[in-house]
Amino acid sequence: MKRAGWRRGRKGVTDAAVTVAVALLIRYAIVDPPGPSSPWPAWSAWLVAAVLSFPIAVRRRRPRVVLAVACAGGAAVTVAGAVAAGAIWLTFVPTVLVLYLVATTASIAWSVAGLAVALAAAVTAILIFYAQVFPGLALAAAPSELPMAWPIEIGTTGVLLTVAWALGTAVRWKRDTTARLVRHLADAAVTDERRRIARELHDVIGHSMSLIAVKATVANHVADARPQEVRAALAVIEQTSRSTLAEIHRVLDLLRSDGDPRQDPVPTPGMADLPELAAHARAAGVEVELTVREEAALPAAVAMSVYRIVQQALTNVVTHAGPTRCAVTVDVDRREAVIEVADDGPRHGRPPRAGHGGHGLVGMRERTKMYGGTFKAGPRSSGGFHVSARLPYDQDGTAA
Known part of the structure; x- marks a missing residue:
């Protein structure tokens, strides 16, 4: 029991550290984006980064609900234009991390549904951003080394979400296989006894x-x-x-x-x-x-x-x-x-x-x-x- 509590505490500390790291990364990208800057005030970058990263800290409590919150938050700030143009995929990194946990804990049907919803939300938000928000942004002072194009943003975000889902599904399959093997060995031991x-x-x-x-x-x-x-x-x-x-x-x-x-x-x-x-x-x-x-x-x-x-x-x-x-x-x-x-x-x-x-x-x-x-x-x-x-x-x- 003490070991289980220690493991939960260790996971909580890890999630908190990841939350802080992702928040700092998102905030830095919003303040100094590869493309045109966001019209939102500079101080809002801290608020946006905190809101987007918060689901990582609480993802183990109710993973499916937190996935919906993370996905909705990423789509909302993207459509509102409070993101880093050229690095919108960072906005969906919290969604990627929560989706991985959903894939490791939920059934295959729930994880596939989560992947589909996350992909649909990300694609829709990025298309809206490049169609309505991006043309109105002021040009960057220095030309960006990264091309500003929605196919690149969608491709990067889609790959991250799919890889997270695939890794989570593989981990869940391994856990289920191990559990079945343990039950089989236990049954065999009972029979031998x-x-x-x-x-x-x-x-x-x-x-x-x-x-x-x-x-x-x-x-x-x-x-x-x-x-x-x-x-x-x-x-x-x-x-x-x-x-x-x-x-x-x-x-x-x-x-x-x-x-x-x-x-x-x-x-x-x-x-x-x-x-x-x-x-x-x-x-x-x-x-x-x-x-x-x-x-x-x-x-x-x-x-x-x-x-x-x-x-x-x-x-x-x-x-x-x-x-x-x-x-x-x-x-x-x-x-x-x-x-x-x-x-x-x-x-x-x-x-x-x-x-x-x-x-x-x-x-x-x-x-x-x-x-x-x-x-x-x-x-x-x-x-x-x-x-x-x-x-x-x-x-x-x-x-x-």
């Missing part, structure tokens, strides 16, 4: 609900025969539900804290949380062998992507192949993170409940693609399923 949050919720809920479903099934089947296992299953369900709620709250807090500096940063899952993932999978009946080799500390964004890929891969194992054996290997060096998740398939020859496909593989592939890495997933020749992801990265967390 929605997709990211959808992936986060999918990974969190999918992983946890798979564990809960498995344990609920176990509890239902052994409720009568082994009640102690029911209690253990319910404990796992309770723990998983609590952690899932905490994760969902974390994701929703990301939404609430966007752009709010008062919100405390919310911790994101990373490499240190991989053992907990393995423990959840073991609680669901999957024998997980976790191996993590870290030669360098991963940036937070890459670490979260590694966590989510491992989480989704283990969720697929629990859902489609468990109970089974699964090996998870995460190998990190200074250039890339390599993830390998391989399971032995369902035990006792039981066919998998479904293929390891669906949104889980899509999410893992998208996370890998963000870093320009490679992702492979498919059945193993010896049985089971294998997932491999390679995430190259720079130290700032971006794709290598």
Whole structure:
């Protein structure tokens, strides 16, 4: 807000300085014109210059109204003969400056109408001056180096008005194009954020609900025969539900804290949380062998992507192949993170409940693609399923 006020103040000072400069130029031209002098008294040059230049100082308040005032003022003093013969175009310089502002702020229809009116007024006033006023003026003491002719006056004034309109229109087009681009980028950012949050919720809920479903099934089947296992299953369900709620709250807090500096940063899952993932999978009946080799500390964004890929891969194992054996290997060096998740398939020859496909593989592939890495997933020749992801990265967390 302070910056906007400072900009308005700076523009006001600039307009005031331009107003004074144009007024002095017009006054000098009227007092010492290239052609015959005006019959008006010398002191009137100050008044005429001030009246003609005043619209420049107030042009930002109501540009279209000020344009009409500037145009009418220039035409009136020209017809009255209170101008510099041979430099009448100076009389319409304030109109030129106001027309530029109109072209930058008003619609194309309004700016074209303003240009047409300004041209018509200037041409009419100059023709009247040379037809009725100029012949009655006293000849200059010294011959002028500039030819006194209405085509030159009209041409100069017309070029100035047209160039001002064209520049203003170009500035307005650039501003509109930039605004549309900013809106497009903002919409794209919102869409990307929605997709990211959808992936986060999918990974969190999918992983946890798979564990809960498995344990609920176990509890239902052994409720009568082994009640102690029911209690253990319910404990796992309770723990998983609590952690899932905490994760969902974390994701929703990301939404609430966007752009709010008062919100405390919310911790994101990373490499240190991989053992907990393995423990959840073991609680669901999957024998997980976790191996993590870290030669360098991963940036937070890459670490979260590694966590989510491992989480989704283990969720697929629990859902489609468990109970089974699964090996998870995460190998990190200074250039890339390599993830390998391989399971032995369902035990006792039981066919998998479904293929390891669906949104889980899509999410893992998208996370890998963000870093320009490679992702492979498919059945193993010896049985089971294998997932491999390679995430190259720079130290700032971006794709290598």
